[in-house]
Amino acid sequence: MSDQQRDLLADTPESWTVTGTSTPWTGGKTSVRSDDVVMPDGSTARRDYQVHPGSVAVLALDEHDRVVVIEQYRHPVRHKLWEIPAGLLDVPGENPLHAARRELYEEAHIKAEDWRVLIDLFTSPGGTDEAARVFLARGLSDAEGERFAVEHEEADMRLARVPVEDLVRGVLAGRLCNPYVVSASLAVQAARAGDGFDALRPADAPWPARPFEP
Numbered sequence: 228m229s230d231q232q233r234d235l236l237a238d239t240p241e242s243w244t245v246t247g248t249s250t251p252w253t254g255g256k257t258s259v260r261s262d263d264v265v266m267p268d269g270s271t272a273r274r275d276y277q278v279h280p281g282s283v284a285v286l287a288l289d290e291h292d293r294v295v296v297i298e299q300y301r302h303p304v305r306h307k308l309w310e311i312p313a314g315l316l317d318v319p320g321e322n323p324l325h326a327a328r329r330e331l332y333e334e335a336h337i338k339a340e341d342w343r344v345l346i347d348l349f350t351s352p353g354g355t356d357e358a359a360r361v362f363l364a365r366g367l368s369d370a371e372g373e374r375f376a377v378e379h380e381e382a383d384m385r386l387a388r389v390p391v392e393d394l395v396r397g398v399l400a401g402r403l404c405n406p407y408v409v410s411a412s413l414a415v416q417a418a419r420a421g422d423g424f425d426a427l428r429p430a431d432a433p434w435p436a437r438p439f440e441p
Contacts, residue, residue, distance in 0.1 A: 240435070243264050243265055243266075244264070244265040245262045245263060245264055245265075246263045246264075246265060246271060247262070247263040248260060248261065248262045248263070249261050250278075256279075256280060256315060257277050257278060257279050257280070258277070258278045259275060259276070259277055259278070260275070260276060260277075260278050261273055261274070261275045262274050262276075276353075276354055276355055276356060277354060277355035277356070277357070278355075278356055279355050279356055279357035279358075280315050280316045280317075280319070281315070281316040281323075281357065281358050281359065281360075281436070281437040282313060282314065282315055282316065282350070282357060282358075282359040282360075283313065283314060283316065283323045283326045283327040283330060283359065283360050283361070283362065284311050284312065284313035284327070284330075284359060284360075284361045284362070284407040284411065285311055285312045285313070285327050285330060285331045285339075285361070285362050285364050286311050286345055286361060286362070286363050286364070286407075286411040286412070286414075286415055287311070287312065287331060287335065287337060287339060287364045287365075287367055288363065288364070288365050288367075288391070288415065289365075289367045289388060290367075291388075291390075292390060292391055293388040293389055293390050293391070294311065294388065294389055294390075294391055294394055294412070294415075295311065295312065295331075295335050295337060295367070295386070295387075295388055296309050296310065296311060296386075296387050296388070296389050296394070296408070297309070297310050297311070297312060297334055297335065297384050297385065297386055297387075298310075298384060298385040298387070299383070299384050300383060306404075308403075308404065308405045308408075309389075309397075309403055309405060309408060310405045310407060310408060311361075311405075311407050311408055311411060312330045312331045312333075312334040312335050313330060313334075313359075313407055314326065314329070314330040314333070314334075316437065320438065320439050320440055321439060322431075322439045322440060322441065323360045323362075323434060323437065323439060324342060324362070324430045324431060327342070327360075327362045327364070328342075331364060332370050334384070335386060336369065336370045336374045337367050337368070337369065337370055338367070338368055338369075338370045339364035339365060339366055339367050339368075340365070340366030340367075340368075341364070341365040341366045342362055342363070342364055342430035343362065343363045343424060343427040343428065343429065343430055344360060344361075344362060344363075344427060344428040344429065344430060344432045345361045345362055345363040345411055345414050345415060345418070345427060346360075346361045346410055346411065346414045347359070347360050347361070347434060347436065348361070348406075348410060349436070350406055358434075358436035358437050359407070360434055360437070361407060361410065361411045361414070362430065363411075363415060363418075363424065363427060365424070391412060391415060391416060394408060394412040395412050395413065395416055398412055398413065
């Protein structure tokens, strides 16, 4: 594949005509929207989806090539899942790096010196407009001050550090199913085997799906 062909292999923004829209449900952070969308043949079809503020996640990699992971109960799927630190963008236009630093501090009480964008993804584009940015964080150390006070599911969280290779094996064996763990662990292996971590995008790289202030 030529360099020109690789450049053409990219998702493209597009918006089909919407003839009607409604919001049948609104929650604290998300809502459900129903759009009547004009199809290519001229017909109209209703599409229901979750409206989401966006998310960030952090693959925090220590000097021993271990990843900081958290086990947390997720009620919709009735599982305790091994995850990486993650959370919502609290306000529209929030800088995703600031949000990622906050989540790493709150969930793992860790700070990092080196930050890169690992991957961007739409978590479930058939059912939600959620966009997520996953960072690679290195140069880890304990955060100063008291630990963040947790509640609800977070009060039962378990924290561990796991070798990258063990995460990849768990993903490929079907034992680990959290989308951030799946995508980030495979991506970090691919980055290492390819052009290396220094070739990843800078932490403040543009994010068209969720534009932000520097």
